[in-house]
Amino acid sequence: MILSELKYESGKLVGGYNNRTLYVNLTTNEIKLKPVTEGMKEKFIGGKGFDLWLMWNSLPKEKIVKWNDPENEICIASGPLSGTNFIPGSGKSIVTTVSPLTGAIIDSNVGGYFGPFLKFSGFDAIEIQGKAEKEVIISVDGEENVIRIETAENVPEYAHELTQLLTAKYAPEDTPADKYRVSVVSSGLGAKHTNWGMLNFSWYLRPREWASYKQAGRGGIGTVFKDKNIAALVCLSPKKPERDVGSINKDVARDSGREHNTEIIANDDKQNQMRKIGTGHLPIIMNEYDLLPTENYRYGAHPNWTEEQGEYPYSWDVWKKIMTDERGLSGCWTGCTIACSHFSPNHTLLTGPLKGQIVPIDGPEYETIAGCGSNWGVWEPKWILEVNFYCDTYGLDTISVGTGIAFVMECYEAGILNKEITGGLDLSFGQAENAMEVVHQMARGEGFGVIVGKGIKQMKKIFAEEHGGDPQFLQDIGMEHKGLEVSEYMTKESIAQQGGYGFALKGPQHDEAWLIFEDMVRKSIPTFEDKANALCWFPFFRTWFGLNGLCKLPWNDVQPPDNKDNPIKDEKGELYRARIPKHVQFYANYATGITGIPTTPEDIVKRSEVVYNFQRIFNVRLGHGLREDDSNFPYRGMGPVTKLEYESRLERYDGQLKELLGVDPEGKTTEEKMKILRDYRESQYTKLQNIVYEKRGWNQKGCPTIEKVKALGIDFEDILKTIEPHQ
Secondary structure: OEEEEEEOOOOOOEOOEOOEEEEEEOOOOEEEEEEOOHHHHHHHOOOHHHHHHHHHHHOOOOOOOOOOOOOOEEEEEOOOOOOOOOOOOOOOEEEEEEOOOOOOEEEEEEOOOHHHHHHHOOOOEEEEEOOOOOOEEEEEEOOOOEEEEEEOOOOOOOHHHHHHHHHHHHOOOOOHHHHOOEEEEEOOHHHHHOOOEOEEEEEEEOOOOEEEEEEEOHHHHHHHHHHOOEEEEEEEOOOOOOOOOOOOOHHHHHHHHHHHHHHHHHHHHHHOOHHHHHHHHHHHHHHHOOOOOEOOOOEOOOOOOOHHHOOOOOOHHHHHHHOOOOOOOOOOOOOOOOOOOOEEEEEEOOOOOOOOOEEEEEOOOHHHHHHHOHHHOOOOHHHHHHHHHHHHHHOEOHHHHHHHHHHHHHHHHOOOOOHHHHOOOOOOOOOHHHHHHHHHHHHHOOOHHHHHOOOHHHHHHHHHHHHOOOHHHHHHHOOEEOOEEOOOOOOOOOHHHHHHHHOOOOOOOOOOOOOHHHHHHOOOOOOHHHHHHHHHHHHHHHHHHHHHOOOOHHHHOOOOHHHHHOOOEOOOOOEOHHHOHHHHHHHHHHHHHHHOOOOOHHHHHHHHHHHHHHHHHHHHHOOOOOHHHHOOOOHHHOOOOOHHHHHHOHHHHHHHHHHHHOOOOOOOOHHHHHHHHHHHHHHHHHHHHHHHHHHHOEOOOOOEOHHHHHHHOOOOHHHHHHHHHHO
């Protein structure tokens, strides 16, 4: 049944913009169009910037909006550079909402065709507010130019079935070409019963005859989606979705795109082989550098494996065999030469309600392999495929599931939990099948899975108050910060990545400041000052991708071979090589050619800094975003919490006491040495925090200063009113 509909006029893309957004209110069934102003484009660019600006103006200012308030919004936007077929990685959408885990703004950068199709259908963003009384489907028909809210009747509960059904239903004809024009956003049963819900964004692959997924995973966005009673969001693109985005000077952008794509094709096979195995190339590299989270981040590598013992369980060759699909490469947007979206065509399910079925699986990605593999002490790929499939169809974020259950496993081994508490499940490390039962319980909303699905922050409180756990120990080993579970990188030896996680606006997610590779593998930021500088420049540049609808992988994961010949620093002493200057110039050319706005590499950082500070201020408005939120990073992410950890790296840690502190470890107990090392590492974190705040133009409360806001040109009355109490 159609509850509401709005017919609209076709628009015209100019410089990457439609110059209008779409607003849907599920409480009132109102649908309306909003204009995009020149000031909005100048200050907030698109993507995450548009999302934040729409939310800033629509959420009531007289109250702190909670995640499950009807006034909370889900906003989805791409950006002016999104939707081209000559820029690698140009199919991204950025989703924002108030997170059930953090209470602050969460944003998630996701592939799939929805963002470009929404853009080709006439809108730069969609803004969804209110709550439906019953489950609904929101559809945008870019061919007939009509938006509808309709009841979701007799739709499947599993996301993989729902997506295939709606792809066929909303395609004008039952042909691969028409199904290709449909993109579905969905979640699943797990999002109804946990705080870890995510969103699947689909695209139909004609060679596979299957709608594949990418995920907007972090922070419980899918939980908000389900709380609003949305079964799905569907977009049907116009008949020719790969048309130009209204480029002002297409040749400038296309020439750089041609060179960029040629470089990726030539070099990826030598560097990463993402075109063959995606981000699955990372586990063995992380293992080699002792950076792969293992058994709740206690260790950084497989405890026993050596090359002499044979093939590494998560090696490149292993994933090549699993992901072999004769139907060819696929990117999550047309024309992307990274093509990292891989596919395992025939996994036989081992557990759960669909046990025995043979299913295709999208991925797995590195984060799933590390989070639900090594971090659980599980070294068999079949279990990675199992959890990958069920998390997708249940609408669960594999990073939070991986890190959250790893925390549970250590609590079980420490004696804080037992079978009586877990409902008879042995949840020690390596127990993959029992961990899967917890995942199924989360989807059913029953058993111990209900507790786990609340997230680590709440589990710490429950395990202390109800099961006698030591609160300090739980804080130390519970790898969450600001309420968000930490993504899958070992940070004990990388203070740059500690700061990248700890000072991140939304919580410890690598997309904002993925400095682990520069710090620990490439070693391009050796000094403390270098690391502090990187924590300013790097997040600003990464923000720019989220403003323009781009993927970061083509920027710094496949590098031009001559990048190694660049100086590490420029004449100002700031990072140069790590920025991949040739690629940064490509991105400046893309922006210049498509939008018509002359853009230099320096402009990229300046424009991003505006939105980065604006998001920080939005968090302050929501009661977060100050120093106390950035502090108290779990010590497991800084150094050894237990004797077991310290003694497993005895030579390393004793050496650090000597070299860094001038302390002779001889004659001291492990506990004494751990205390000395902890005091030092925590003081270093605080020192870094102070320096980064100053460099970012924030005061020592962690709030952007009035001077900074004025310099950025966002000294609007309501922004100044938000930050003045914190000056």
